C-alpha cells in the first residue's frame with residue numbers, strides 16, 4: 001500500500017523526512033525531501049501532503065525537523081522559544097484540519113521536557129514521538145476499518161468523496177480503511193469515487209489507491225452523485241473528516257454537505273470515518289470551524305489551461321460543513337457513535353460506543 005510519509009537517516013546521522021508528492025499522482029510517483037521545518041510547512045501548504053491525519057503527522061515531523069535544525073546547545077527557554085516559533089510556522093499552513101493543531105499540542109510537552117538534553121538527543125526524542133503519532137494513526141485506522149466494516153452488508157457499493165485513504169493518513173485510511181476492512185472481511189465491495197472538484201483528490205488519489213488495491217472502482221464527476229443514488233446504485237456514503245465539532249457537525253472536503261443532503265433524500269446511510277484526533281471538543285458547532293479558501297486558479301484552470309474567462313470572480317472554499325442531523329454515524333477507533341452519542345461521550349455523560 002502506498003505510503004505518504006517516511007523517514008531515512010543520512011551519513012551524518014540527520015533524519016530526512018520523505019513525502020510522496022501527491023500533486024504529481026497518479027502520473028508520477030516522485031518524492032519530496034524535507035530537511036527543515038520550513039520545507040515541511042511549504043509542503044503542507046502546497047498540498048504535497050494533504051488529508052487531515054497526514055497533515056498532523058507531517059506537522060509532528062516538522063516539529064522534529066525544527067529541533068534538529070537547532071544544533072547549538074541552546075538550553076531551556078531559548079530552545080523552547082525556538083520551538084514555539086517552529087510551531088507557529090507549521091500552525092499557519094492550513095486552518096481547517098484540526099489534526100494539525102492536535103499534533104502540535106501532542107509534541108509541545110515532549111519538546112519542553114527535552115529542552116535541556118544535548119541537541120542530537122532532543123531531536124531523536126522528537127522524531128521518536130512523531131513516528132509514534134504515525135504508527136498510532138495506522139493502528140487507529142485499522143480499528144476504524146474493523147468497526148466500520150461491520151456496518152456494511154455482505155455485498156455493498158459505497159460512494160466516497162475526496163481522498164481519505166493511505167495517502168491522507170499514516171496508512172490504511174479512514175473512509176478507505178472501512179472499505180479495506182470490509183474487503184479483508186471477505187465482503188464484496190465496489191466503490192463510486194467522486195472526482196472531487198476542483199482539486200480532484202477523488203480522481204487522482206482515491207481512484208489510484210483503490211485500483212492499485214484491485215478494489216472495483218467507478219469514477220464519476222461530483223454532479224453525477226444524485227443520479228447514481230436515484231438509480232439505486234449506492235448502499236452507503238462513507239467520507240473522512242477534517243474537523244468534527246462537539247455537536248457532531250463535520251467539516252470535510254467541499255461537496256460533502258451536498259452528498260449528505262442527497263443521501264438523506266434517498267434514504268442512504270451517511271457515515272463519517274475519523275480518528276479522535278479529528279474531533280475538536282473545543283469547537284462547539286460547525287459554524288465555528290475555520291474554512292480554508294484556496295486560490296481562484298484551482299477553479300479557473302485545469303493544469304495550465306484556463307477554463308474560465310479572465311476577470312471572473314471566483315469563490316473557492318476548500319471545505320464545507322455537514323450538519324450533525326444528516327450524519328447517520330461517526331465511525332471512530334473507539335467504536336461507532338451517532339452524533340448525539342458522540343456529544344454525550346465528549347461531555348462525559350455518554351455510554352461507550354457500540
Ligand code: MRU
Pocket residue numbers: 050051052053097161162163164165168169173174175201239240241242252253254318
Ligand atoms: O484539501 P485536502 O486534500 O487536505 O482535504 C482532505 C479531505 O477533505 C479529507 O476528506 C479529510 O482530510 C479526511 S482524510 C482521512
